[in-house]
């Protein structure tokens with residue numbers, strides 16, 4: 001926690017399964033945020049001056065400590081989200097994967113790159129990737145540990161310091177993980193956590209050199225406006241309405257299982273959740289039957305172990321929206337063939353995994369982000385109709401296509417207007433740190449996670465040209481006779497010399 005004078009009003013954090021208070025965190029004021037950013041600016045001087053290898057060494061050690069303390073961290077995540085062990089473990093694996101990838105490749109990605117200046121040989125050109133300064137990270141509650149740090153890791157390795165504002169619903173996952181960073185040797189003010197709600201988040205946007213936001217599209221839009229006023233770089237990772245397309249030749253057992261895991265992982269509270277499924281008419285009935293058979297085998301509850309397939313939802317607001325979307329769909333002709341109800345016997349926010357059929361695009365469930373364990377399945381005549389409907393959305397995050405014809409699957413994938421698509425898997429691109437991902441349309445803006453671009457978005461590009469002054473004669477116009485001669489020579493040479 002940032003060692004600032006905090007507003008003692010505090011925010012009570014509750015366990016969604018038991019309803020019990022887990023603890024209280026301070027609601028950081030604007031002054032607290034400003035002070036944290038100033039400390040981060042001071043700390044950045046030494047952190048940014050250290051070699052990339054030195055930064056990688058400390059971050060790698062942090063990753064090892066998180067891995068060694070996984071049970072403790074998972075307990076904190078589960079207590080404040082109500083998710084199952086799988087959901088919590090995915091957070092550990094996801095961050096670990098990013099730490100492994102970026103600590104291995106950061107020096108290569110950040111190395112100055114040679115570029116051709118206007119007069120080769122006489123001049124040398126290089127592009128440098130310099131830290132931006134203090135990066136602010138604002139994160140949501142659905143993956144509260146992983147998403148507080150997934151962007152912070154490349155930002156830190158690029159030489160920035162970070163101030164993180166986790167969701168007020170789940171701040172402890174970020175706090176416990178930041179403590180492990182300090183134990184690993186990350187200097188205290190290189191990573192700081194400021195707790196608070198939207199006001200604290202808005203204050204952070206006002207002081208940092210770049211803002212990296214993950215959350216809803218509505219809040220992302222406010223952050224973008226505020227960042228634009230300050231002309232600071234920003235990146236937005238927002239909501240989604242991901243589609244899955246099942247072709248007639250797909251392996252239906254795999255597709256049915258993917259429909260369930262893709263829609264119900266983390267009780268459907270995942271930005272890249274499968275939120276609608278389009279199935280070719282020929283296999284529609286068989287597919288629906290298989291999903292229904294499989295879903296009966298799911299275990300829901302608050303217990304431990306990877307054989308609990310679904311945990312609780314995290315907050316009432318989300319649950320109310322899920323119920324509203326189902327009600328709207330049923331009123332417009334949809335049929336619930338499994339689930340559709342709360343399970344108060346398990347806890348106040350448990351909701352059954354739910355299958356909906358007879359759905360269409362007049363319903364909220366097919367157009368707006370539902371963010372719950374709902375599987376709406378729609379019959380389509382052919383691939384073209386599936387692609388048209390999949391693209392009929394304001395969102396463009398991720399998606400998937402199931403077919404045994406891999407080349408066709410890849411071709412269909414390119415027709416989807418989303419940041420990534422997996423063929424015969426769901427959510428597989430974001431799991432691969434070397435493949436960048438990020439939304440189009442209302443799902444994201446301003447940079448992608450993963451790969452080289454996922455670290456370079458936290459840098460300022462600076463091009464530097466060094467002139468040897470060979471043939472350089474002092475003159476009173478920029479087009480002195482020697483320069484003019486060189487320019488004409490270059491124009492000619494470019495026609496015949498391939499590397500110019």
Ligand code: NAD
Nearest residue numbers: 139140141166167197198201202215216219237238239271
């Ligand atoms: P949210 O927008 O309500 O809150 C996100 C964060 O923004 C929180 O920390 C909140 O305190 C803060 N905030 C609220 N108002 C603010 C303001 N005016 N200025 C600055 N910060 C402010 O989102 P949520 O409910 O926490 O998260 C769920 C949403 O996040 C879903 O839409 C989901 O799809 C999306 N999400 C996207 C990704 C992705 O990578 N694309 C990942 C996870 C979640």
